[in-house]
Amino acid sequence: xxxxxxxxxxxxxxxxxxxxxxxxxxxxxxxxxxxxxxxxxxxxxxxxxxxxxxxxxxxxxxxxxxxxxxxxxxxxxxxxxxxxxxxxxxxxxxxxxxxxxxxxxxxxxxx
Amino acid sequence: xxxxxxxxxxxxxxxxxxxxxxxxxxxxxxxxxxxxxxxxxxxxxxxxxxxxxxxxxxxxxxxxxxxxxxxxxxxxxxxxxxxxxxxxxxxxxxxxxxxxxxxxxxxxxxxxxxxxxx
Numbered sequence: 492x493x494x495x496x497x498x499x500x501x502x503x504x505x506x507x508x509x510x511x512x513x514x515x516x517x518x519x520x521x522x523x524x525x526x527x528x529x530x531x532x533x534x535x536x537x538x539x540x541x542x543x544x545x546x547x548x549x550x551x552x553x554x555x556x557x558x559x560x561x562x563x564x565x566x567x568x569x570x571x572x573x574x575x576x577x578x579x580x581x582x583x584x585x586x587x588x589x590x591x592x593x594x595x596x597x598x599x600x601x602x
Numbered sequence: 603x604x605x606x607x608x609x610x611x612x613x614x615x616x617x618x619x620x621x622x623x624x625x626x627x628x629x630x631x632x633x634x635x636x637x638x639x640x641x642x643x644x645x646x647x648x649x650x651x652x653x654x655x656x657x658x659x660x661x662x663x664x665x666x667x668x669x670x671x672x673x674x675x676x677x678x679x680x681x682x683x684x685x686x687x688x689x690x691x692x693x694x695x696x697x698x699x700x701x702x703x704x705x706x707x708x709x710x711x712x713x714x715x716x717x718x719x720x
Contacts, residue, residue, distance in 0.1 A: 525708060533608075533695055533711035534646070579645065589636065590709065592645040 493518045495582050497593035504570055504600055512565040512596045518582035524563050525590065526554055529577040537565070537578075570600045605629055606698050608712025615686055615719055623681045623715045625696030631676035632698035636709065637669075640693045649694075652679040676701070686719040693717075 494517045504510055516524060523541040527534035538547045540556035540563055547554050551574075554565045567574055577597050581590040605628040615621050625635055633654045638646040650671055651659040658671035668690075670682040679698075683690055693716050697709040 527711075532611075532713040533606075536708045536710065539708050581646075589648055589651060590646075591648070592638075594645040 493582065493584065493591040495580060495591050495593035497578075497580055497596050499596060500594065501597040502599070504598070506571060506600055506602055508570050508600075509566065509568045510570060510598060512567075512578050512580075512598070513562065514564070514580035514593055515560075515562040516580075516582040516591075516593075517561065518584055518591055520584050521558075521561075522583045524556055525581045525583065526563070526565050527579040527581065529579055529595070534579055567598075570598075572600050572602065574598060575600045606696065606710045606712040608696055608715055610715060611713060612716045613718070615717070617687055617719055618685055620682055620684045621686055621717060623683075623694055623696070623717075625679045625681070625698065625712050627677045627698045627700075627710075630698075630700040630702070632679075633676060633701045635673060635679040635696055635698045637671065637679075637681050638695045638697065640695060640714075646695060649681075654679075683717065686717070688719045691717055691719045 496515050498513045523539050525539050526537040538554045543556050543558035551568045556563045577595040579592050579595045581592045607626045609624045635652040637649045640646050648661050649664045652671045652673040654673045660666045673679040693714050695714040697711045699709050700707050
């Protein structure tokens with residue numbers, strides 16, 4: 492059974508801090524790993540990672556995949572209160588192209 | 603960017619009635635759409651894969667006669683919760699992938715439907 496595990500489950504930081512969110516996966520015929528940010532409603536896409544060791548960056552967010560360790564990290568630097576959300580990672584299977592989501596990391600950024 | 607519209611955003615219904623949720627891709631065609639449900643403080647659980655012009659593929663443990671999926675066109679999939687019960691109360695989210703983007707293009711999500719069965 493495909494499985495995606497995220498840690499920590501929740502995190503409270505002060506504005507300006509840097510955070511690292513972890514995701515490990517056991518996905519059959521793994522193709523890619525995706526990161527999403529979920530606030531009140533639907534998840535919004537952040538990154539898709541297919542190749543190991545290549546960092547993807549978008550503003551203060553960056554992410555990298557380690558296929559040897561079957562894991563990925565999402566970094567957020569200089570956090571802001573608007574970064575408060577649940578961050579989900581998901582693995583895509585190669586055969587069915589469906590996503591298996593982790594339980595998410597709930598990030599709260601305080602002033 | 604790609605937009606997926608889901609309707610209604612919130613619905614309250616009585617036990618025993620049926621509820622239909624629509625998922626539309628607004629600026630792209632999607633041969634495949636996915637339906638998820640999410641319980642409070644839990645992750646998204648895939649319920650079924652909706653394929654345009656053919657039967658949906660249901661995940662283990664999901665009753666296909668209870669959760670009817672129809673994908674009649676390249677831009678519309680519907681999920682009907684039949685004979686709803688309080689335990690069906692949940693947050694249902696659809697997602698779609700742009701067919702022209704191939705299997706590696708990311709999924710785009712609708713805003714979800716909060717179903718409450720009383």
